[in-house]
Amino acid sequence: MKKIISCILITVSIASCAQHQTKENMRSIEDISTLYKEIKHYPIEPHYGIYLSSSNTNFEVRVNDIPVFLGYEFITNDISPKGSYFPINLAISKSGIQTIEVRMYPSYNRETQQLEPSLKNAQVIVDVVKREYNSVKKEYSDEEVLLNLAAPIEKNEVSKKTKFIYPDRTEYLFDGTFEAVVPYDITTLDNAQNLLVTDSEEIKELTEQLLTRYKEMWEIYDQNSISKYADLIYEKEKRTAQQLFFTESDSKKRKGKLLTSGKIVKEGYKMMPFEDYKLRFYANGKIVTLVYDKIGQVGRNKSVLRSSGESRKSYYSFFYKPIGSDQFVLF
Template identity: 80%
Template sequence: MSISKSGIQTIEVRMYPSYNRETQELEPSLKNAQVTVDVVKREYNTVKETYSEEEVILHLAAPTEKNEVSKKTKFIYPELTEYIFDETFEALVPYDIKILEKAQNLITTDPEEIKKITEELLIAYNEIWQIYDQNKVSQYADLIYNKEKRTAQQLFFSESDSKKRVEQLLTSGRIVKEGYKMMPFEDFKLRFYANGKIVTLVYDEIGQVGRNKSVLRSKGDSRKSYYSLFYKPINSDEFILY
């Protein structure tokens, strides 16, 4: 979903200390953190309308070493509080999506700028919250149309795939499942993606279920998070669902 056109792609992995449920604090360092990421490819057969098996085209892994006695592996930089590594690969896709080429780069570390972006973004979130809460299906369809059109293109949806997608998005004709209520926005933080061209608000209460997921959530028998990535076109003040 993140590949918008053919060419060289870069995958960057950032590692930070994990949360300790016993002490209810972040670990002081990365300790024995071990992270692996696989980039996989599946080809779609338009005749048979089926996907091929996944093929790993890139494997990334944090550096580890093996203990010759225990035969266990461990991270070679346990004292660090941050470790970043990346790798590149070439992707060939049959589409060229230019949306983010016309989006503002919003990334910043300035606290005042982050506060300003967050406040502006909350306006868009509140509008969507109302649509979900009041089950305004027609407005919901308008809201997600361009996003879903792009999704269908990137995932090579067939007609049957598109019908299944509608069933996933609407349960018994409802945006929010019967018996579920939209939750208020609280304990959240701003997060950047796509080199600052995509922004989102994520739930950020340490140690709680749903942390780092969309702050747009509902609660019933369980909790459900909803898609909420936004961009701001160049020369515009409006946040649009990506």
């Protein structure tokens, strides 16, 4: 009898120890707010970004085939986002030649509630810029324009107005390259599987596999499981902190952006069901995501992981599979 009791106690003790160890290994939201202590800082820290201006088109901008801007909510005759700035360091993993691509599609016509039949008088202008932070002097350099990209236009000599030279097209892509010099070397995608498939059955199978992962995330958000959430995003946030050279102040602000009044999903908002979605590939097939795909609705081609309240909110959801693993990991 004593042996049985001893055995039970040992078993309970082992289980308890394993459970305690699992909890200890889990990251907390406070770990994320102190990530500035975990990253390397350098005398010169380069910050790369883009300025965008557009009219009469839905479009996206990719750097190294990673989206840095998705705009699929623009209506005809809108000029947006004029002169808006977007950082792109998160799409730059190492020094060298970087690619940038702009993909243009017809805008949305509010009167017909349909997409326009073509690009008509569309335009997109992108400026790639760089400025450096001197961490010794604690000051930024002047901004340098590295590349100017624009959809091709022609000028009417009489009216002096300009217009897109391919008004009948329903899609137009243009690209360029620029050189970036960064002090870090992010190897995450070097060790990722290429998941790109084109067969309809394979796409369906991959979508279903990924949807299982989305459902797990949905539960975390819906139940406001802060500890699981912190553990889920920790590695992504650590990479973000390094590529953007987070200071203590940046890390504190980041925590504020990740949670609203201590909640993952803002008070008064509810997680939305998965519907009207499709699979998208990025990073030349190494990143997969499920995006909302209802034409004319806010959030198109953004994450299908969404909540609804006074408006709609999309949550980051890019995934990759490490080589030799069957698990989708948040990128």
